[in-house]
Amino acid sequence: MRGDGVRDETKTLAPVPALAGMAEALRLVEGGSPAELRRRSVSLLRERLALPWVRCLALDASGRWLEEEGEAPSLACDDFRHPYAHAIRNGRPLALGLGEARTRLDHEAFQAATAGLPAAWRLVVRPLRACDGKREWLGVLAVAGPAERVEALIECDDYLAFEALLCRLWAWLVRQHDERRDQARLRDSLAELNDGARRRTLSERLGRRILGESPAIRTLRDQLVRAAETNLAVLLQGETGTGKELVARGIHEVSARHEGPFLAVNCAAIPESLLEAELFGHVRGAFSGAERDREGLFGEADGGTLFLDEIGDMPLALQAKLLRVLETGRYRPLGGDRERRVDLRLVAATHQPLHRRIREGSFRADLYYRLGQFPLTLPALRERREDIPVLAQAFIDDFCRREGREDIGLGRAVLRALDDRDFPGNVRELRNLIDYACAMTRDGESLAPEALPVASALPGAEDAAGESPQGGEASLDPGTGGEPGGGEVFDLRRALRDYEATLIRQRLARFDGNRTLAAESLGLPKRTLAHKCRQLQLDSP
Numbered sequence: 384m385r386g387d388g389v390r391d392e393t394k395t396l397a398p399v400p401a402l403a404g405m406a407e408a409l410r411l412v413e414g415g416s417p418a419e420l421r422r423r424s425v426s427l428l429r430e431r432l433a434l435p436w437v438r439c440l441a442l443d444a445s446g447r448w449l450e451e452e453g454e455a456p457s458l459a460c461d462d463f464r465h466p467y468a469h470a471i472r473n474g475r476p477l478a479l480g481l482g483e484a485r486t487r488l489d490h491e492a493f494q495a496a497t498a499g500l501p502a503a504w505r506l507v508v509r510p511l512r513a514c515d516g517k518r519e520w521l522g523v524l525a526v527a528g529p530a531e532r533v534e535a536l537i538e539c540d541d542y543l544a545f546e547a548l549l550c551r552l553w554a555w556l557v558r559q560h561d562e563r564r565d566q567a568r569l570r571d572s573l574a575e576l577n578d579g580a581r582r583r584t585l586s587e588r589l590g591r592r593i594l595g596e597s598p599a600i601r602t603l604r605d606q607l608v609r610a611a612e613t614n615l616a617v618l619l620q621g622e623t624g625t626g627k628e629l630v631a632r633g634i635h636e637v638s639a640r641h642e643g644p645f646l647a648v649n650c651a652a653i654p655e656s657l658l659e660a661e662l663f664g665h666v667r668g669a670f671s672g673a674e675r676d677r678e679g680l681f682g683e684a685d686g687g688t689l690f691l692d693e694i695g696d697m698p699l700a701l702q703a704k705l706l707r708v709l710e711t712g713r714y715r716p717l718g719g720d721r722e723r724r725v726d727l728r729l730v731a732a733t734h735q736p737l738h739r740r741i742r743e744g745s746f747r748a749d750l751y752y753r754l755g756q757f758p759l760t761l762p763a764l765r766e767r768r769e770d771i772p773v774l775a776q777a778f779i780d781d782f783c784r785r786e787g788r789e790d791i792g793l794g795r796a797v798l799r800a801l802d803d804r805d806f807p808g809n810v811r812e813l814r815n816l817i818d819y820a821c822a823m824t825r826d827g828e829s830l831a832p833e834a835l836p837v838a839s840a841l842p843g844a845e846d847a848a849g850e851s852p853q854g855g856e857a858s859l860d861p862g863t864g865g866e867p868g869g870g871e872v873f874d875l876r877r878a879l880r881d882y883e884a885t886l887i888r889q890r891l892a893r894f895d896g897n898r899t900l901a902a903e904s905l906g907l908p909k910r911t912l913a914h915k916c917r918q919l920q921l922d923s924p
């Protein structure tokens with residue numbers, strides 16, 4: 384068998400006149416596209432019938448242009464300076480001597496195409512009709528050659544059968560092509576509809592936890608859905624308390640990894656010496672105190688999401704190792720001799736501008752770009768004040784549920800008071816204010832502005848309450864030359880440590896030991912304050 388489905392033996396067998404042309408017909412049928420069909424038809428006429436000049440042009444979908452394969456420019460169907468326009472517009476074959484045609488029809492492309500042909504030759508242009516009830520015309524077939532040969536050809540039944548076969552096949556292929564295109568368009572628009580509906584559902588689902596209807600927060604939820612569709616590393620930037628951890632969980636929950644683990648670690652809260660073991664894990668005996676193998680967060684988060692909070696505080700040496708894990712998907716536990724593979728999505732967060740840390744040389748630029756494959760900035764609460772009522776109401780409901788209280792209302796006056804605040808601690812600060820105000824309000828009553836803690840308790844507002852740094856709190860003001868305790872400083876590290884300890888102790892005392900409020904008033908995440916308390920041994924009062 385030959386590739387075209389015709390048995391090689393046919394060459395050696397005696398020809399059967401009644402079946403002459405079948406092999407050629409088969410070749411036409413097997414041309415898989417209208418363009419290929421036209422090419423095969425032209426070469427059939429040229430080679431088998433020894434017609435030197437044959438052209439086949441297709442009418443484009445608009446019905447206004449005739450196109451030929453290759454470089455040839457399209458011909459306008461209403462440009463009657465070339466013979467094809469006459470044939471297709473009149474819907475009738477055109478036959479005329481080539482000399483006469485060239486004199487009457489001065490179209491440059493037609494003149495150029497026939498320039499070398501004898502003037503005595505005859506030109507026949509036949510419009511090809513589709514007859515498939517959908518489109519009328521397919522294109523034109525033009526043949527030029529010695530007059531007797533051309534005329535004999537187009538009058539013979541075999542030629543007409545060839546032309547009919549060409550038209551039917553052509554129309555069928557065009558129809559198939561159109562159907563495939565329509566189906567693809569339908570599939571695309573259905574997929575788009577499905578994607579749109581799915582994304583809307585996921586975004587609404589996120590809206591149950593990441594509250595707010597401001598344009599900024601709606602856009603953020605849509606972006607989270609997009610981020611969740613990919614495996615890209617996400618970098619969350621935003622002030623403290625804007626909801627970075629909440630958002631990281633949100634991405635995990637609407638992603639394909641939602642059945643895997645979600646693990647969070649605060650890089651600022653874990654001493655430098657322990658963070659590496661925390662992330663990479665260790666084998667028994669890797670360092671003194673490593674009595675058992677420990678998996679580490681990379682291993683534990685396999686198949687899920689790892690959230691690295693306060694990434695800006697990660698030590699430089701560890702940054703290089705993290706970058707390698709992200710690039711290779713492999714890590715080696717401390718003291719281990721074999722690398723392990725890990726498949727996780729990393730979400731990192733920072734409340735400090737990483738650009739500054741890069742300039743200072745304390746953060747690697749290459750890691751910054753790797754972490755920020757999908758960067759997201761969380762809006763500060765003061766930039767979306769319209770969300771305060773809905774957040775405040777949700778926090779009241781939450782308080783009542785937790786504390787078994789009921790019916791605490793949210794009055795207009797308290798909303799106005801909240802609207803006047805700047806919220807440097809963002810949503811966390813609002814939540815804490817509401818918790819405090821709820822605690823100060825009886826069941827059945829509405830929160831009153833007086834129930835809110837005074838603004839002087841907030842960072843940056845100390846002066847307003849007459850509490851200057853030199854006054855109520857430990858002071859360290861190099862500008863004034865003042866030193867803690869008034870004595871001379873001989874050990875800067877120690878002096879700073881003492882200052883930090885004194886300040887934190889004072890803040891804790893001011894907030895009756897409430898670490899959340901103390902952390903907020905110092906602009907610190909709660910976990911960082913907890914770590915500092917342990918480090919400075921402030922745990923016992």
Ligand SMILES: Nc1ncnc2c1ncn2[C@@H]1O[C@H](COP(=O)(O)OP(=O)(O)OP(=O)(O)O)[C@@H](O)[C@H]1O
Nearest residue numbers: 592593594623624625626627628629734810811908
């Ligand atoms: N859009 C929001 N809807 C509901 N609660 C929110 C929203 N944003 C933040 N919160 C709440 O505010 C508090 C702080 O959020 P979260 O810990 O995620 O902030 P963060 O940006 O990670 O803070 P930090 O930078 O201090 O670590 C949490 O109680 C969280 O539930």
